[in-house]
Amino acid sequence: MKAAADAIIIIDDSGIIEQFNPAAERMFGFSQQEACGRNVSMLMPEPQRSQHDGYIASYLQTGEGKVIGSGREVTGLRKNGDSFPMALSVGEIRQPEGQRFVGIVRDLSEFRAAQQQVRHLEEQLLHADRLVILGELTAGIAHEINQPLTAIAAYADAGRTMIDRRVDTPREDMQSICERISEQSRRAAEVVQRLRKLVRSGTVSKTRQDIEKIINNVLLLFEYEIKNSKTDLHFKALCDLPPLYVDEVQIQQILVNLVKNSLDALSGAGVEDGAIAIQADLVDDEIVVSVSDNGPGVLTEDREKLFEAFFTTKPKGVGLGLSICKSIAAAHGGSLKFSAQEGGGSRFTLSLPLRSIG
Ligand code: ADP
DSSP states (O other): OOSOSSEEEEEETTSBEEEEOHHHHHHHOOOHHHHTTSBGGGGSOTTHHHHHHHHHHHHHHHSOOSSBTSOEEEEEEOTTSOEEEEEEEEEEEEETTEEEEEEEEEEOHHHHHHHHHHHHHHHHHHHHHHHHHHHHHHHHHHHHHHHHHHHHHHHHHHHHHHHHHOTTOOHHHHHHHHHHHHHHHHHHHHHHHHHHHHHOOOOOOEEEEOHHHHHHHHHHHHHHHHHHHTOEEEEEESSOOOOEEEEHHHHHHHHHHHHHHHHHHHHHTTOSSOEEEEEEEEETTEEEEEEEEOSOOOOGGGGGGTTSTTOOOSTTOOSOHHHHHHHHHHHTTOEEEEEEOTTSOEEEEEEEEOOOOO
């Protein structure tokens, strides 16, 4: 008991401290002499302090207690008035001369501080990641926005010339010019809006999540579209999946993007019996979610450009989806990869480590 790293405190059935090991002295700041003979409630802040005698009495009466036999996280109070998170497990010793309780306490403050630090670093990392993508985007942005702007200027010039030359410029000609101008400005606005979404740093809020629940939510989002497109969308969990520590919204965003891309690929190629399969599995210490479709797949020469910002083969595509998805996966310590399916079709595989950080 003397050499133990955990604090070990033995109390009698009225809560009076009988033994207080050296680790307890270090943790709480009281010496053994100061602690022994006093009520253990002095080691806890209010409201537990006032309630503790009651807890023991009710346990002795009913045999039911919240901490006995099972560990839990509670708050401890040091001699200097600082409170700190601690893991407490309590065991019972029944002896003829009376009942005693042994409390084993581990100080969690350093652990919690480290967790906070990791979380902070992760947020910075995610932000840095976004900045890297932004750097990559700059060249693309110039091109993407310049194009509609040049077109707008050209249409406006054409309109002015027409008015200058003829007083009675046909109404339809002006209408058509105005329509083109508004179409081009909408295109520019769309690019800007997507970029805004990307830059908005937001705080990542990673919590324990059930990946099956996230996937089922994604399916719900597509319910209507799937019904109308007669595509088959299926999800299968290949084994029992443990919880993950992720930002729910961001992971959902990846999956929505992948399913949307598959739907686009199927409808773009006019596939009649379109099928999209989502599978989730546990491989080593990673949860692996794949989204596969029986669409046209990706041309060999395009495969390495897939995750580049602004790579798109769609007439109205922006080409940011996959690059954002990849950076979200990376910020979670995972990856997003493409593979071609046998017999055509695409498969995107998202791997997320189980290792819970923060
Ligand atoms: P966008 O959807 O705006 O084009 P993305 O980054 O999401 O941007 O996708 C980039 C390109 O990757 C698409 O234009 C398409 O050519 C290709 N792609 C993505 N998913 C699929 C898929 N499931 N099947 C075939 N091609 C795909």
